[in-house]
Amino acid sequence: MTxxxxxxxxxxxxxxxLDAEVLEIAGRTLRISLTSTLLASIICIPLGSLIHFxxxxxxxMLINIIQTLFSIPTVIVGLFVFVLFSRAGVLGDLGLMFxxxxxxxxxxxxxxxxxxxxxxxAFSAIDKAIVDTAIxxxxxxFQTALxxxxxxxxxxxxxxxxxxxxxxxxxxxxxxxxxxxxxFTRIITTAISLETAKGQLELSIAxxxxxxxxxxxINIILNRLQQx
Numbered sequence: 001m002t003x004x005x006x007x008x009x010x011x012x013x014x015x016x017x018l019d020a021e022v023l024e025i026a027g028r029t030l031r032i033s034l035t036s037t038l039l040a041s042i043i044c045i046p047l048g049s050l051i052h053f054x055x056x057x058x059x060x061m062l063i064n065i066i067q068t069l070f071s072i073p074t075v076i077v078g079l080f081v082f083v084l085f086s087r088a089g090v091l092g093d094l095g096l097m098f099x100x101x102x103x104x105x106x107x108x109x110x111x112x113x114x115x116x117x118x119x120x121x122a123f124s125a126i127d128k129a130i131v132d133t134a135i136x137x138x139x140x141x142f143q144t145a146l147x148x149x150x151x152x153x154x155x156x157x158x159x160x161x162x163x164x165x166x167x168x169x170x171x172x173x174x175x176x177x178x179x180x181x182x183x184f185t186r187i188i189t190t191a192i193s194l195e196t197a198k199g200q201l202e203l204s205i206a207x208x209x210x211x212x213x214x215x216x217x218i219n220i221i222l223n224r225l226q227q228x
Contacts, residue, residue: 011203015210022210025186025188025191028185028186032167033164035104036108036111037111037160044112048115048119049149051116051120052119066117077110077172079176085102085105098177098178100178103173103187105177106174106176110166111164114159114162114163118156122152122155122156125152134147161221161222164218171190174190175189175193180194192208
């Protein structure tokens with residue numbers, strides 16, 4: 001217990017003193033997670049709106065599959081990306097394995113079902129009278145979609161924040177496709193795993209406190225948006 005307490009005190013000192021390694025790992029984590037969330041949002045919000053506004057055979061089944069993938073294990077995503085970008089894989093010649101790029105790709109795949117599914121749910125929650133009013137005023141399909149998007153913007157932003165929270169807290173995929181290379185692909189979760197295994201509790205606790213702080217900020221923002 002004494003060792004853990006000392007580690008906790010040392011962790012606070014590392015954070016307060018703005019330790020270079022702690023800042024580097026935290027900064028890289030934010031860059032990778034923010035990039036993957038931005039890319040996933042650009043892809044998935046329009047895709048979710050397309051699925052919502054179009055009627056086609058198998059639509060309900062597709063939505064069920066998307067919702068099932070909300071809880072897909074991160075190691076499954078990591079395995080898929082690893083097979084795809086390994087030297088024997090289809091995209092192995094690109095030489096992207098064990099780089100931040102593959103980590104971004106893995107996180108995009110991981111959070112895409114969340115963004116698509118919650119975008120569909122956000123659109124579905126909009127009162128149909130709003131859509132009918134827009135159409136009656138002469139709005140075309142694209143303009144109607146913009147009206148619905150505006151009305152559901154807070155719910156969609158909540159979906160984006162949830163996707164970011166899923167991305168920043170994942171471990172399995174980042175470890176498998178990033179390799180946890182110091183100064184290059186090491187992020188908070190992989191660093192915590194490694195340093196704990198080495199018995200270096202100070203750095204692990206410091207990074208854990210940062211990750212919890214980020215999770216707290218995410219939840220506060222999400223609650224505010226839900227209240228609106």
